[in-house]
Amino acid sequence: MASIEVRNVRKNFGIVSVLHGVDLSIANGEFVVLVGPSGCGKSTLLRMIAGLEEVTEGEIRIDGMRVNERAPKDRDIAMVFQSYALYPHMNVAENMSYGLRIRKAAREKITAAVSNAARKLELQPLLARRPKALSGGQRQRVAMGRAIVRQPKAFLFDEPLSNLDARLREQMRAEIKKLHRDLGATSIYVTHDQIEAMTLADRIVAMHEGVVQQVGSPLELYDRPANLFVAGFIGSPAMNFLSARYEVGAGTAGARLPDGTLIGLSSGYQLEEGAAVTLGIRPEHVEMSPASESSLRATVDLIEPTGFGIILHLGLHGLPFNVFTLDRAALTAGPTVTVAFPPQHLHLFDETGKRALESSLQKGKG
Amino acid sequence: MVFDATAGFPESRRRSLVDRITRHAEPYLYTAPALILIVTIMLAPLVLGLSYAFRDVHLLNPFSGGYVGLDHFRTLYEDDNFYRALRNTLWWTGASVLLQFVFGLILALLLDRPFAGRAIAQALVFLPWAVPTFLTGLNWAWLFNPVIGPLPHWLYGLGLMSEPTNILSNPQLAMWGPIIANVWWGIPFFAITLLAALQAIPRDLYEAAAIDGAGAFRRFTSITLPFLAPTIAITVLLRTVWISNFADLIIVMTSGGPADRTQIVASYIFTQAFRALDFGYASAIALVLLVLLLAYSMLIVMLRQVLMDRA
Numbered sequence: 001m002a003s004i005e006v007r008n009v010r011k012n013f014g015i016v017s018v019l020h021g022v023d024l025s026i027a028n029g030e031f032v033v034l035v036g037p038s039g040c041g042k043s044t045l046l047r048m049i050a051g052l053e054e055v056t057e058g059e060i061r062i063d064g065m066r067v068n069e070r071a072p073k074d075r076d077i078a079m080v081f082q083s084y085a086l087y088p089h090m091n092v093a094e095n096m097s098y099g100l101r102i103r104k105a106a107r108e109k110i111t112a113a114v115s116n117a118a119r120k121l122e123l124q125p126l127l128a129r130r131p132k133a134l135s136g137g138q139r140q141r142v143a144m145g146r147a148i149v150r151q152p153k154a155f156l157f158d159e160p161l162s163n164l165d166a167r168l169r170e171q172m173r174a175e176i177k178k179l180h181r182d183l184g185a186t187s188i189y190v191t192h193d194q195i196e197a198m199t200l201a202d203r204i205v206a207m208h209e210g211v212v213q214q215v216g217s218p219l220e221l222y223d224r225p226a227n228l229f230v231a232g233f234i235g236s237p238a239m240n241f242l243s244a245r246y247e248v249g250a251g252t253a254g255a256r257l258p259d260g261t262l263i264g265l266s267s268g269y270q271l272e273e274g275a276a277v278t279l280g281i282r283p284e285h286v287e288m289s290p291a292s293e294s295s296l297r298a299t300v301d302l303i304e305p306t307g308f309g310i311i312l313h314l315g316l317h318g319l320p321f322n323v324f325t326l327d328r329a330a331l332t333a334g335p336t337v338t339v340a341f342p343p344q345h346l347h348l349f350d351e352t353g354k355r356a357l358e359s360s361l362q363k364g365k366g
Numbered sequence: 367m368v369f370d371a372t373a374g375f376p377e378s379r380r381r382s383l384v385d386r387i388t389r390h391a392e393p394y395l396y397t398a399p400a401l402i403l404i405v406t407i408m409l410a411p412l413v414l415g416l417s418y419a420f421r422d423v424h425l426l427n428p429f430s431g432g433y434v435g436l437d438h439f440r441t442l443y444e445d446d447n448f449y450r451a452l453r454n455t456l457w458w459t460g461a462s463v464l465l466q467f468v469f470g471l472i473l474a475l476l477l478d479r480p481f482a483g484r485a486i487a488q489a490l491v492f493l494p495w496a497v498p499t500f501l502t503g504l505n506w507a508w509l510f511n512p513v514i515g516p517l518p519h520w521l522y523g524l525g526l527m528s529e530p531t532n533i534l535s536n537p538q539l540a541m542w543g544p545i546i547a548n549v550w551w552g553i554p555f556f557a558i559t560l561l562a563a564l565q566a567i568p569r570d571l572y573e574a575a576a577i578d579g580a581g582a583f584r585r586f587t588s589i590t591l592p593f594l595a596p597t598i599a600i601t602v603l604l605r606t607v608w609i610s611n612f613a614d615l616i617i618v619m620t621s622g623g624p625a626d627r628t629q630i631v632a633s634y635i636f637t638q639a640f641r642a643l644d645f646g647y648a649s650a651i652a653l654v655l656l657v658l659l660l661a662y663s664m665l666i667v668m669l670r671q672v673l674m675d676r677a
Contacts, residue, residue, distance in 0.1 A: 052573050073579040085574035089592040098588075099578035146578070 002063030002153035009058035035197035036207035078147035082159040086131040093127040157189040228353040266343035283324035285345035300334040418649035425643040438650035451634040470556020495554035503618030506547035563597040603666035
């Protein structure tokens with residue numbers, strides 16, 4: 001096990017730059033998830049840590065040692081691929097022991113490591129089978145087994161659950177979490193699925209267009225997204241955004257929507273009076289309320305019952321706006337509803353898309 | 367209603383007879399065009415050709431054509447030329463296939479990696495395949511000819527030959543001439559098929575192996591070769607059959623000489639048929655070659671099946 005240090009790492013493919021200076025330090029035993037839409041550079045970063053891509057600029061350290069120039073095999077890491085990359089002509093036991101056999105480990109040690117891993121992953125009955133005789137979930141387990149038998153310094157996961165169906169994905173997600181709890185190994189996990197990121201991570205690294213947007217615990221990213229990208233990416237259904245102007249009065253602060261409605265805020269912000277802002281609110285935080293002066297009237301476009309709750313697709317001044325509610329009365333809503341925004345759940349972003357910083361409310365005009 | 371039914375009865379019965387005939391004939395009618403084509407184009411000439419093996423067919427003897435039973439095979443059994451041709455065939459086929467395969471594989475591995483100008487290199491590599499074999503033979507015969515070709519002088523310059531002579535006229539070395547021409551001409555076949563197979567290997571297997579600690583050689587033996595095995599088996603089978611039947615280069619370059627040192631079974635058949643004009647005897651040799659190749663093919667097909675089951 002080891003810490004991993006990424007310092008100002010850049011990556012260019014020819015003239016195309018895909019990573020623009022990434023800094024990241026991962027503590028020993030930490031489970032870090034790199035999350036972002038496809039093309040954000042998360043897989044490239046992982047492959048650079050693995051040694052499968054060259055580092056254009058910057059430095060990667062594993063356990064304090066610079067590894068930029070080291071071949072993948074000399075970095076003592078293990079990787080689980082999206083396609084599993086199992087050797088089709090070897091059976092499960094041979095797949096798992098391949099790394100140890102290459103390193104010429106003692107026969108008893110190999111047998112012990114393989115049976116140990118097989119027990120952990122419930123693969124004992126499958127050891128003599130070939131990958132083609134396994135189901136997707138079993139293959140996924142073998143890929144994990146191949147990673148853990150070597151007891152590497154760190155585990156790298158490249159979208160390992162993307163090829164599984166939804167149910168199996170949930171199951172494997174829990175198994176990965178359990179495995180990490182038992183082994184306590186430093187892990188870096190790449191995914192585009194924010195649910196995986198939220199459930200697995202000690203810390204999430206949200207990436208977009210080759211730049212780290214925010215690093216923090218899952219709830220930090222959910223509760224206090226650093227910018228519009230993170231706010232929109234984390235959470236499902238996604239956060240709603242409304243343009244507004246910041247207004248501050250005697251002991252109150254608010255956001256004035258284009259239609260004139262004033263939405264009350266719970267605190268002041270370090271913003272100019274009248275500054276253009278984006279107001280964000282998660283669908284699950286919107287309240288369906290009787291009409292009042294701060295409530296808004298919206299048309300109901302579509303009602304999606306998920307079983308657990310109901311997603312209402314609304315039109316608010318012609319813009320799409322989602323509400324998530326557990327109240328089944330919403331199933332019969334329409335053609336219009338009134339919605340209200342509880343101030344404690346509002347997010348305010350400035351013109352550049354950054355989260356606006358709170359300030360204390362002053363008496364009178366500040 | 368009753369009247370109608372009884373009146374219709376014989377009519378419907380007659381119809382059902384026609385129906386039954388057409389229904390029985392239907393599948394044969396559907397397959398007839400293909401069957402007729404195969405029988406007239408493939409089977410008839412084959413059977414006719416095979417029948418020559420049991421007849422006395424001399425092109426210039428109008429009284430020939432009679433049935434001679436197994437006479438040709440008895441002659442063949444005692445024909446030293448045939449046995450020499452058989453040995454030469456093994457030598458010619460083995461060396462050609464092996465060298466074509468080895469160089470084809472090397473070429474495929476080189477072309478598998480991206481480099482500047484790869485598209486042009488690939489096109490150039492496949493060029494020899496497009497050259498007619500007749501031209502290939504002539505071209506190489508000239509290259510080996512010390513009067514007009516540079517090769518003997520180069521070999522002499524390198525100290526590999528004591529004097530610049532034509533290897534095609536040297537009984538010890540003559541077979542190498544057609545083999546080299548054949549290798550040059552046949553490498554693209556292996557390069558193309560092996561390259562296609564190489565490119566079908568998932569890249570992340572190599573990455574997984576690299577992380578597992580495998581060096582380049584280990585990755586080749588534990589990933590590339592197992593993946594290529596079925597393709598290697600089938601291409602080697604095909605090339606072996608083709609090359610052992612492939613007399614063009616030998617006919618053009620040496621005509622089986624000097625002193626029958628480059629005579630293979632296929633060229634011996636050609637010589638018997640079109641030089642000696644003994645079609646009957648040529649057919650008998652061809653029949654033996656056919657049986658040998660069929661046995662060989664069965665062997666390789668079974669081997670391939672074993673490999674496929676293991677994969």
